[in-house]
Amino acid sequence: DAGVIQSPRHEVTEMGQEVTLRCKPISGHNSLFWYRQTMMRGLELLIYFNNNVPIDDSGMPEDRFSAKMPNASFSTLKIQPSEPRDSAVYFCASSPRRRLAAWAGYEQYFGPGTRLTVT
Amino acid sequence: GENVEQHPSTLSVQEGDSAVIKCTYSDSASNYFPWYKQELGKGPQLIIDIRSNVGEKKDQRIAVTLNKTAKHFSLHITETQPEDSAVYFCAARETQGAQKLVFGQGTRLTINP
Numbered sequence: 001d002a003g004v005i006q007s008p009r010h011e012v013t014e015m016g017q018e019v020t021l022r023c024k025p026i027s028g029h030n031s032l033f034w035y036r037q038t039m040m041r042g043l044e045l046l047i048y049f050n051n052n053v054p055i056d057d058s059g060m061p062e063d064r065f066s067a068k069m070p071n072a073s074f075s076t077l078k079i080q081p082s083e084p085r086d087s088a089v090y091f092c093a094s095s096p097r098r099r100l101a102a103w104a105g106y107e108q109y110f111g112p113g114t115r116l117t118v119t
Numbered sequence: 120g121e122n123v124e125q126h127p128s129t130l131s132v133q134e135g136d137s138a139v140i141k142c143t144y145s146d147s148a149s150n151y152f153p154w155y156k157q158e159l160g161k162g163p164q165l166i167i168d169i170r171s172n173v174g175e176k177k178d179q180r181i182a183v184t185l186n187k188t189a190k191h192f193s194l195h196i197t198e199t200q201p202e203d204s205a206v207y208f209c210a211a212r213e214t215q216g217a218q219k220l221v222f223g224q225g226t227r228l229t230i231n232p
Contacts, residue, residue, distance in 0.1 A: 033218075042222060042224050042225060043163070043208065043222045043225075045219060045220070048218065048219065050218070055218075091162050091163070095218060106151045106153075106212050106220070107165055107168060108153075109165060110155075110162035110163045110165075111162050112161060
């Protein structure tokens, strides 16, 4: 299994530019999560999808951020326009389909991340 | 919502000794508690998890214990090795948020040779 795939691995852009981060979840997983990691705020959940539908976007910082999941094998996180304070590592994670046991299917598997630098 | 506190923020131990990292959570209904290891330049890797229907789980040199009454859980690493050096995160499932995990702030573990 290839694991969660993210691209690009590194992105350097100038303030005001549009940035698009991409994620391919593990095949067969039906939940996808976007996180942001910074030294100050740690690991923050931005948004998550279940069966390609956004379930909770309460962590999205502001309207400059948007996420889509057009199909089960692809998701994007877009920042437009980007600002220096958006500099962080962005992770995508996926989770397998929930099983009948109440506590099964919550494990999340993370991708390698995209390091974003906005100058 | 759920709140997770993790201690200590940094931990340094001699190779071969044991390391313990502790976390507390606020939502008594939480039922899933994973631990992640993050090496430099990589994404967090799930290393062990525990459900609320058990009190302890072990996998080779790592173990996790859960005390539901006190609402805390701990990661134990025995016979530490240099490759155990990393940042470790605990998390708890937020029951109001279906599959959301709330993460602790992380512990930077350093194994001294």
